[in-house]
Amino acid sequence: xxxxxxxxxxxxxxxxxxxxxxxxxxxxxxxxxxxxxxxxxxxxxxxxxxxxxxxxxxxxxxxxxxxxxxxxxxxxxxxxxxxxxxxxxxxxxxxxxxxxxxxxxxxxxxxxxxxxxxxxxxxxxxxxxxxxxxxxxxxxxxxxxxxxxxxxxxxxxxxxxxxxxxxxxxxxxxxxxxxxxxxxxxxxxxxxxxxxxxxxxxxxxxxxxxxxxxxxxxxxxxxxxxxxxxxxxxxxxxxxxxxxxxxxxxxxxxxx
Amino acid sequence: xxxxxxxxxxxxxxxxxxxxxxxxxxxxxxxxxxxxxxxxxxxxxxxxxxxxxxxxxxxxxxxxxxxxxxxxxxxxxxxxxxxxxxxxxxxxxxxxxxxxxxxxxxxxxxxxxxxxxxxxxxxxxxxxxxxxxxxxxxxxxxxxxxxxxxxxxxxxxxxxxxxxxxxxxxxxxxxxxxxxxxxxxxxxxxxxxxxxxxxxxxxxxxxxxxxxxxxxxxxxxxxxxxxxxxxxxxxxxxxxxxxxxxxxxxxxxxxx
Amino acid sequence: xxxxxxxxxxxxxxxxxxxxxxxxxxxxxxxxxxxxxxxxxxxxxxxxxxxxxxxxxxxxxxxxxxxxxxxxxxxxxxxxxxxxxxxxxxxxxxxxxxxxxxxxxxxxxxxxxxxxxxxxxxxxxxxxxxxxxxxxxxxxxxxxxxxxxxxxxxxxxxxxxxxxxxxxxxxxxxxxxxxxxxxxxxxxxxxxxxxxxxxxxxxxxxxxxxxxxxxxxxxxxxxxxxxxxxxxxxxxxxxxxxxxxxxxxxxxxxxxxxxxxxxx
Numbered sequence: 001x002x003x004x005x006x007x008x009x010x011x012x013x014x015x016x017x018x019x020x021x022x023x024x025x026x027x028x029x030x031x032x033x034x035x036x037x038x039x040x041x042x043x044x045x046x047x048x049x050x051x052x053x054x055x056x057x058x059x060x061x062x063x064x065x066x067x068x069x070x071x072x073x074x075x076x077x078x079x080x081x082x083x084x085x086x087x088x089x090x091x092x093x094x095x096x097x098x099x100x101x102x103x104x105x106x107x108x109x110x111x112x113x114x115x116x117x118x119x120x121x122x123x124x125x126x127x128x129x130x131x132x133x134x135x136x137x138x139x140x141x142x143x144x145x146x147x148x149x150x151x152x153x154x155x156x157x158x159x160x161x162x163x164x165x166x167x168x169x170x171x172x173x174x175x176x177x178x179x180x181x182x183x184x185x186x187x188x189x190x191x192x193x194x195x196x197x198x199x200x201x202x203x204x205x206x207x208x209x210x211x212x213x214x215x216x217x218x219x220x221x222x223x224x225x226x227x228x229x230x231x232x233x234x235x236x237x238x239x240x241x242x243x244x245x246x247x248x249x250x251x252x253x254x255x256x
Numbered sequence: 257x258x259x260x261x262x263x264x265x266x267x268x269x270x271x272x273x274x275x276x277x278x279x280x281x282x283x284x285x286x287x288x289x290x291x292x293x294x295x296x297x298x299x300x301x302x303x304x305x306x307x308x309x310x311x312x313x314x315x316x317x318x319x320x321x322x323x324x325x326x327x328x329x330x331x332x333x334x335x336x337x338x339x340x341x342x343x344x345x346x347x348x349x350x351x352x353x354x355x356x357x358x359x360x361x362x363x364x365x366x367x368x369x370x371x372x373x374x375x376x377x378x379x380x381x382x383x384x385x386x387x388x389x390x391x392x393x394x395x396x397x398x399x400x401x402x403x404x405x406x407x408x409x410x411x412x413x414x415x416x417x418x419x420x421x422x423x424x425x426x427x428x429x430x431x432x433x434x435x436x437x438x439x440x441x442x443x444x445x446x447x448x449x450x451x452x453x454x455x456x457x458x459x460x461x462x463x464x465x466x467x468x469x470x471x472x473x474x475x476x477x478x479x480x481x482x483x484x485x486x487x488x489x490x491x492x493x494x495x496x497x498x499x500x501x502x503x504x505x506x507x508x509x510x511x512x
Numbered sequence: 513x514x515x516x517x518x519x520x521x522x523x524x525x526x527x528x529x530x531x532x533x534x535x536x537x538x539x540x541x542x543x544x545x546x547x548x549x550x551x552x553x554x555x556x557x558x559x560x561x562x563x564x565x566x567x568x569x570x571x572x573x574x575x576x577x578x579x580x581x582x583x584x585x586x587x588x589x590x591x592x593x594x595x596x597x598x599x600x601x602x603x604x605x606x607x608x609x610x611x612x613x614x615x616x617x618x619x620x621x622x623x624x625x626x627x628x629x630x631x632x633x634x635x636x637x638x639x640x641x642x643x644x645x646x647x648x649x650x651x652x653x654x655x656x657x658x659x660x661x662x663x664x665x666x667x668x669x670x671x672x673x674x675x676x677x678x679x680x681x682x683x684x685x686x687x688x689x690x691x692x693x694x695x696x697x698x699x700x701x702x703x704x705x706x707x708x709x710x711x712x713x714x715x716x717x718x719x720x721x722x723x724x725x726x727x728x729x730x731x732x733x734x735x736x737x738x739x740x741x742x743x744x745x746x747x748x749x750x751x752x753x754x755x756x757x758x759x760x761x762x763x764x765x766x767x768x769x770x771x772x773x774x775x776x
Contacts (some may be wrong), residue, residue: 100267111484114476194358
């Protein structure tokens with residue numbers, strides 16, 4: 001795990017940066033070639049993005065969205081953990097809900113949008129509802145799976161030390177399943193992010209989604225592209241960070 | 257097969273539960289906000305008899321199928337390629353992971369600009385959604401193939417196509433089918449979402465139109481119901497295919 | 513009952529209920545033997561003869577269908593601090609360091625930090641893992657992890673230590689080395705050990721007495737004392753008595769036939 005592998009890893013990372021640079025150059029060339037009033041050259045987009053970081057309107061919209069995402073995520077986490085632990089404890093609940101939750105992500109739930117808007121109005125509530133609906137099943141499923149997959153032998157160790165059920169849970173079952181909890185939170189957060197940004201964009205009532213939608217309908221293309229760039233870049237960084245941390249987690253926890 | 261029957265029973269119970277809840281909510285909530293299950297079904301039956309509905313339906317189907325064909329061709333090729341080449345697979349991984357986890361709807365304006373408001377932008381958008389799960393699942397299964405199998409192919413002097421057909425494909429097929437299923441779901445999602453946001457034809461457009469002008473709730477819900485049932489049916493077919501492929505594995509695991 | 517028995521197993525039977533048969537699956541049949549103070553006892557038998565079930569019942573993790581386990585004459589039905597157990601599978605907690613793993617039982621009992629550290633250090637020296645206190649299990653080899661599990665059990669000063677095929681996943685050389693080490697540790701701490709294994713060589717090499725179990729349903733076929741010279745070492749493998757004992761056990765097992773009996 002040293003002199004052989006390291007050069008390969010470096011080569012991979014170097015190639016990744018290279019791909020990024022090549023893609024950026026290709027995109028730049030493409031935009032330059034298809035010179036239209038609506039397409040903006042790449043360097044202008046980046047400049048615009050930089051300018052946005054101090055633009056008051058954008059920052060306001062952005063923070064509103066972040067607050068919404070975090071708030072909804074916290075709600076999802078609470079409900080998801082509760083449901084997950086319920087599914088872990090009660091086999092009946094597990095059998096009833098597991099297939100449903102797994103099919104859940106297959107169905108076009110976004111199609112319920114108009115229904116939510118009809119029920120809750122053209123405001124922030126359908127957005128919160130969508131965000132919550134998208135993220136809590138992933139959390140519940142992962143929490144349940146994590147707790148169920150705690151190796152039997154750890155529990156036997158705990159029992160042989162005559163641990164109380166409470167100690168058994170907090171000292172053994174919880175730490176043993178923690179990587180799965182983290183995966184659940186990561187997925188839940190990502191789904192929440194996606195759902196809320198998408199809803200905001202489609203419904204155009206608040207936050208960054210509305211800011212972007214307004215730019216589009218107002219033909220402010222530099223703002224549009226710059227805004228998309230900033231939001232996507234940030235989302236990508238968050239996702240990559242969470243994925244990297246998750247991999248580290250699993251590596252340490254998986255002894256077998 | 258008591259487990260299977262039990263599964264069907266809990267599934268049935270969940271459906272009943274859900275319908276009851278839906279009915280209950282439709283009684284509580286004012287009429288314009290939600291229509292009851294029965295009204296929705298009636299409306300759907302009515303819609304299915306209307307030729308104008310047929311034309312919208314066929315637009316969506318046409319766009320979805322076209323996009324899906326592209327998804328299969330590009331997704332499988334890239335997935336297999338990234339799976340067989342460890343180097344390129346690892347180079348591409350962070351890109352694929354991050355793009356997959358982004359709210360791709362934010363990039364829709366770009367699709368509209370490049371492909372103009374027509375079927376092409378929806379097809380491209382649907383394709384953009386659908387390739388990722390297929391690439392990810394295909395790559396994951398191909399890269400995890402037992403290297404012994406490949407060594408056998410080499411020792412038997414098989415050329416690439418023979419190896420692919422006789423060894424790789426049968427091994428990877430179950431996971432690929434799952435990827436095909438997920439790919440279909442997301443392609444449908446992308447297409448309908450594209451129609452929802454900016455189109456003049458298709459089921460997504462109908463949803464947005466019926467929701468915007470005077471909010472004809474029964475039609476909105478009927479269309480949503482149709483999409484759900486359609487997705488459920490397609491997933492069911494894929495599910496049967498998946499099950500028939502893994503029948504041998506499952507028998508080996510439980511048959512003893 | 514022999515004097516000086518720490519644990520006695522009396523007429524112990526275990527039947528698992530199964531959907532196919534009304535009378536259930538009998539895995540242990542009328543087991544009676546005792547583990548004497550300070551001895552190294554091995555229970556040997558073919559796979560599926562109920563050895564693990566027996567051990568888990570002795571540890572209080574399972575309940576027998578009939579008969580019982582007696583600790584110093586007192587019947588036990590639940591895990592008891594006087595009985596320690598080392599499992600066959602990987603059981604070190606990956607989220608704790610080596611010293612945290614070893615001190616886990618003490619910490620759960622509320623033992624103070626200073627005393628815990630002192631005792632952990634003692635035991636680490638005993639199982640020869642000095643310097644690895646702050647490491648995590650994933651940084652250790654399989655054999656070292658088993659030593660951590662052993663340390664975690666020893667530190668609680670149990671009257672008897674049960675071990676379920678602790679060398680299961682290890683290679684031949686590590687098995688031998690670790691086995692002899694455990695023997696040495698047992699002698700130094702004057703512990704009583706009951707070890708389960710399917711390896712006859714191991715059984716004869718390490719123990720004072722060997723209990724031979726039959727195929728399922730497991731019955732005590734014989735109890736064979738081993739008077740091999742101490743301290744045991746790799747040289748013991750070439751001892752004439754060693755071969756004789758191994759042969760005797762083989763004979764006992766072969767008498768039982770090659771198929772599991774279908775009687776209940």
